[in-house]
Amino acid sequence: MDMQTSFLDRLFESGLLIDTGVDGLYGRSGQFEEVITAFERLIDKFGGADGAEAMRFPPGMNRALFEKSGYMKSFPQLAGTVHSFCGSELDHMNLLQCMEVGDDWTKGQEATDIVLTPAACYPLYPTIAKRGNLPAKGGLFDLQSYCFRHEPSKDPARQQLFRMREYVCMGTESHVTDFRQRWMDRGVEMMKQVGLQVVIDVANDPFFGRAGKMMVNNQRDQNLKFELLIPITSTANPTACMSFNYHQDSFGQKWDLNLEDGSVAHTACVGFGLERIALALFHHHGLDVKEWPANARKALWG
Structure with missing residues (x-):
């Protein structure tokens, strides 16, 4: 039995995850949800003073806006339609x-x-564009949504319906890249507080097809995406639990997001895979939260 299946079976047996008969589609216990709620409070502790505007979109989005986003050009294999x-x-x-x-x-x-919805930030860009030019200080937004990606797997850390918490920053190049670096530093500190050892490494999105290989190379060569990696079901291939993305002005051009002076806005985002972070905690500290290390419990529950 491989590590993925073994850990998944333990999660089922403990009741933390509930089997639905579909790989990557699971119910969650109250205890599992309490861990996610506690970690979101920790996110708020680190980011709350930044003054982000909170928005919560449903797990479905406008099909016309989805088509305009270009998602089907890059990730047709992951999309889900209703x-x-x-x-x-x-x-x-x-x-x-x-x-x-x-x-x-x-x-x-x-x-x-x-x-x-494929990512929590996708409904945000057209919403903000409708407001007109961004204010002088740019824009900062706090998002959380269930997201869907069609990649059924026995790996409990690769779910088809999962929650993503995001902060999205819009502004000048230096403004949004400073935001990204700040959250990379915060991400390491957050995981240290809950007792998880991490590595941050350059990464790429799973672009589709032969053309996608060129996009992968460009993304990595320009250091546009970094991931915070934690071993969950594999030590050789640790799981991305946070991502730090700089989009340059691509979303600004696509959605007509402009700064106060009319120039095209740059954007960056930090994403938290909430189920993955909870799974990392259960994997490293055990399935009974009462037995977790005191420092992790203090960081999450005070």
Whole structure:
């Protein structure tokens, strides 16, 4: 039995995760949720004084805006769309007959105007663009949302529906890169407080296809993405629990995000994989939070 399956089985047996029969789609226990809630309080402790504007979007977003984002050009393999039945009574009868005999009943489904949110920040950019030019100090936003990525796996740290907490900064190049560095330093300190050893390394997004290989190289060569890595189900391939991304002016150009003087805004974000951080804590400190080290418990619960 490999480390991924072994840890997943232990999480099921303890009741921390609840098996739904679909890889990467799990229920969570009250104890699991308490750990996430406590860690979010720690995030607030580090970032609360920055004055970010909090927004909470649902786990679905406007399909037209999703299409404009270009996500399907880069990550078609990860996207999830919402389809619904839009047929007549006869179509409904045919659908039920298909279900009864085990045929494909989904062929009559039609795409709705909603897609599953791939990252917490995606609905933010068009929302802020509608406001007009950013103020002189730029913009800082606090987000949290369930996100979907179609990558079923036995690895409990690679879930299909998961929560992402983000801070997004909009402003000049120096402003947003300073923001990113500040959160890289904070991320290391946060994990130190909860007793987790980490490594920060340059990284890339999982771009699709042959063209994606060039994008991977560009992203890494320009140090546009860093990840905070913690071993969860593999010591050789530790899991990214935080990411620190500099988008240059790509989102600014795409969404017409402009600074007070009319120049195109640069953007950067820090993302926290909340389930992954909770899993890292359970993996390193044990499945019973009452037995966790005192320093970790103090950082999370005071």
